[in-house]
Amino acid sequence: MKSATRFRLAELLAVVILVIAALAWAERMAWRQISTLRKEMRVREIDRFRSADELRAAIFQWQNSPADARGTNANHVRTLIQTKLRETHSASEQELIRGIASSFDDFTANVSSENAALRQRLFGLLETLSQSNRAAAEDFMREANAALTRLQRFLFVSLLGLLICGAAIVTLIYRRTIAPLRTNLSESRAIIERQEKLASLGVLATGIAHEIRNPLTAIKVRLFTLKAAHPDGSSEREDLEVIRDEIDRLERIVREFLQFARPAEPELKAMPAEKLLRSVQELLQTPLADKSVELKLELETNEWIAVDPDKMKQVLINFIQNGAESMESGGVVTLRSRLEEQVLKGKPARVVVIDISDRGKGIPPEVQKRLFDPFFTTKEKGTGLGLPIAARIVEKHGGVIQYHTQPNRGTTFSIVLPAAAPNEIELQSVVDRG
Numbered sequence: 001m002k003s004a005t006r007f008r009l010a011e012l013l014a015v016v017i018l019v020i021a022a023l024a025w026a027e028r029m030a031w032r033q034i035s036t037l038r039k040e041m042r043v044r045e046i047d048r049f050r051s052a053d054e055l056r057a058a059i060f061q062w063q064n065s066p067a068d069a070r071g072t073n074a075n076h077v078r079t080l081i082q083t084k085l086r087e088t089h090s091a092s093e094q095e096l097i098r099g100i101a102s103s104f105d106d107f108t109a110n111v112s113s114e115n116a117a118l119r120q121r122l123f124g125l126l127e128t129l130s131q132s133n134r135a136a137a138e139d140f141m142r143e144a145n146a147a148l149t150r151l152q153r154f155l156f157v158s159l160l161g162l163l164i165c166g167a168a169i170v171t172l173i174y175r176r177t178i179a180p181l182r183t184n185l186s187e188s189r190a191i192i193e194r195q196e197k198l199a200s201l202g203v204l205a206t207g208i209a210h211e212i213r214n215p216l217t218a219i220k221v222r223l224f225t226l227k228a229a230h231p232d233g234s235s236e237r238e239d240l241e242v243i244r245d246e247i248d249r250l251e252r253i254v255r256e257f258l259q260f261a262r263p264a265e266p267e268l269k270a271m272p273a274e275k276l277l278r279s280v281q282e283l284l285q286t287p288l289a290d291k292s293v294e295l296k297l298e299l300e301t302n303e304w305i306a307v308d309p310d311k312m313k314q315v316l317i318n319f320i321q322n323g324a325e326s327m328e329s330g331g332v333v334t335l336r337s338r339l340e341e342q343v344l345k346g347k348p349a350r351v352v353v354i355d356i357s358d359r360g361k362g363i364p365p366e367v368q369k370r371l372f373d374p375f376f377t378t379k380e381k382g383t384g385l386g387l388p389i390a391a392r393i394v395e396k397h398g399g400v401i402q403y404h405t406q407p408n409r410g411t412t413f414s415i416v417l418p419a420a421a422p423n424e425i426e427l428q429s430v431v432d433r434g
Helices: 003-042 043-064 066-089 092-109 114-228 236-259 273-289 309-325 387-396 422-433
Strands: 269-272 293-299 306-307 330-344 345-358 400-406 410-418
Touching: 003 114, 043 066, 043 092, 043 114, 043 293, 066 092, 092 114, 114 236, 269 273, 269 309, 269 387, 273 293, 273 306, 273 309, 273 330, 273 345, 306 410, 309 345, 309 410, 330 410, 387 400
Parallel strands: 293 330
Antiparallel strands: 269 306, 330 345, 345 410, 400 410
């Protein structure tokens, strides 16, 4: 799997894990706050705010009960006082309840002449406890409202964060997955349209080539006859030489046009990349040296590749000559081989990359858009078929052409070819030994 694809999957997985962790944290915090409120709002907890009312009601019941039931009711009041004392967490309220317990004992023990003062003291303490209960209840409600407000804000922020994370995931999936697929789809459509045009062009080329070649052959025969009738150095002979050069140019255009439109299938042969590059260097080193251009080899791999040597040499020669011509005052053209992992035809593969680098003026942006268009050329006598033919040959080899250019710093064309399979290498070794 390509490293970029693995990185995208890891990136997406990290974002999903982060969102899940954030949701789990938000759920835990919300549940904790809800549990706290639920615990505080239990009936038993709320009853502590009604301790004064319950004690007052129990004392009234004792006071209004028959004489034979007063002992039982008094015990009930004392039990209720002890219960409220245990349930109350406020120190001030506990002190008030102890005062009520003491006053109640005095109220029940003393003679009736003193009951009025004791009764007033007892019910005064109950009123003070009632006020304390109301204040505690109001504090509790304020805290509960504040907790509910915090919970509401937390849920709102969590929801907003969830929406943002969802939007981020959708954006990430679109940019990392859908957008590249759309780009690949557009490129595939462009390739299909180009192939359809080339197929139509091939049919047209066959007919045109025959129609042009026959008149050209007849013209060349007549031209040879005319040349014999005029001596060297005459103006007529010079005109005939110009005509011959233009006829040769027309024949070259027709030949290249046929080669582009109806390319022959390559006769593949497994060979080391080094062997191919060294043969090209030996072929071009002297002619390039005459133009003050050095052809430099950098062999980083000697991996085997399956190529048609003649056709691949044609491609390399085309790129090398273009690189040499881009350096008007001479320079260095580097021919480099290296081994990489890339995606070819939608599948990861081991590939041999052959770089042809120059130090020329680079390719202008307006030219890059039409670089591989047939018949587009910036050369005065070019046919505009050199790069399209090279692209077709590399395509027939199962490879692709890539390029990188910078203004006034040079251009690198890269020919990406699949490395030869082991069975191809073994078969070629048997053929070589035979």
